[in-house]
Amino acid sequence: MKTRVVPLLLLSATIAGCSATERLYPVQGPLAAQRPLPVYVATMDGVVSGNIRTILNTGEVCAGTWSRVVRVSSSDAADAVIDVPPVTLSEQWDGVYGAGYYTAHIVDAPSHAHSVVSGSRGPVLYVEFVKLTDIGRRSGPGSIVGIAKDNRGNVFRLTF
Numbered sequence: 001m002k003t004r005v006v007p008l009l010l011l012s013a014t015i016a017g018c019s020a021t022e023r024l025y026p027v028q029g030p031l032a033a034q035r036p037l038p039v040y041v042a043t044m045d046g047v048v049s050g051n052i053r054t055i056l057n058t059g060e061v062c063a064g065t066w067s068r069v070v071r072v073s074s075s076d077a078a079d080a081v082i083d084v085p086p087v088t089l090s091e092q093w094d095g096v097y098g099a100g101y102y103t104a105h106i107v108d109a110p111s112h113a114h115s116v117v118s119g120s121r122g123p124v125l126y127v128e129f130v131k132l133t134d135i136g137r138r139s140g141p142g143s144i145v146g147i148a149k150d151n152r153g154n155v156f157r158l159t160f
Contacts, residue, residue: 093147126149
């Protein structure tokens with residue numbers, strides 16, 4: 001249990017108390033073909049879970065909540081809460097970061113988190129992110145990375 005708490009506290013320290021700002025860069029789909037490239041700016045708050053909000057290039061506000069992905073092993077299934085993403089973004093992780101990236105680096109990362117962000121006019125963004133130190137990378141500016149896809153055929157690279 002202690003091994004799970006330390007990375008969680010590190011993620012919490014990154015975004016605790018105030019909000020963090022993230023950017024979503026389109027890398028595939030109709031938005032990736034636009035010039036200038038529309039970059040969404042989102043804000044996020046919370047510790048183990050929280051709120052996330054972004055404004056699309058159409059001016060529409062999309063909001064939702066985020067939470068840590070929890071996978072249960074057979075040894076601690078009795079006292080664990082399961083929180084898994086409604087949509088798996090493994091294909092998008094692999095498409096942007098290379099084949100096998102999701103399985104090798106994201107699946108068991110302690111800070112792996114997900115979100116569903118939606119707007120009133122129909123857009124839905126599925127978001128996943130992870131702290132770089134949890135996947136063997138150095139920390140610092142841009143220390144959290146992620147992937148998002150929407151229900152309009154776009155895939156985004158996410159950076160904090």
